[in-house]
Amino acid sequence: MKHVLITGASTGIGYATAEAFIAKGYHVYGSVRKQADADKLQAGLGAGFTPLLFDVTDGPAIKAAAQKLEAEIGKEGLACLVNNAGIAVSGPMHLVPIDDLRQQFEVNLFGLMAVTQAFLPLLGAKENPGHAPGRIIMISSVGGKLAAPFLGPYSASKHALEAVSHSLRRELQVDGIDVIIVGPGAVKTPIWDKPS
Secondary structure, three states: OOEEEEOOOOOHHHHHHHHHHHHOOOEEEEEEOOHHHHHHHHHHHHHHEEEEEOOOOOHHHHHHHHHHHHHHHOOOOOOEEEEOOOOOOOOOOOOOOHHHHHHHHHHHHHHHHHHHHHHHHHHOOOOOOOOOOOEEEEEOOHHHOOOOOOOHHHHHHHHHHHHHHHHHHHHHHHHOOEEEEEOOOOOOOHHHOOOO
């Protein structure tokens, strides 16, 4: 059994990715922020899915989830980490409250890196991991390449994500861990309707 961790699995790209991995025979661990979402996903996705209750901006909760997985699947490790969790802050740059801009980066960049660092040992970034190295898939956006008017905060966070991903890819080559950037275009997803 191969194991995958997907952040932000409750809706949109995260949910669709969980379905796709389960259909291919993987066991998916999916992060959600609410117990109601955990229950809904567990019921909908079945035995191939295990919810993990944590927000990517909550360091202690991330650490607890990493310890839980180490205890459960440490010998097999993670085949893949899909960093999908994210929010979208929009508006004219000269009017966006600085706290909103900070929150955009807290979730889309700093939270993503906190998760990556916590789960790297399970991906094989340790001495003698005992399993094949995993890979990291970063869900960026076409906004990570082109910044449109009124999407500056979101695009800035995705530009930063792409820069971090390029550096991380080269740094993790020594462990055999690949870092892949996926940059979707327009997708029908609730990200624009969710409160940050």
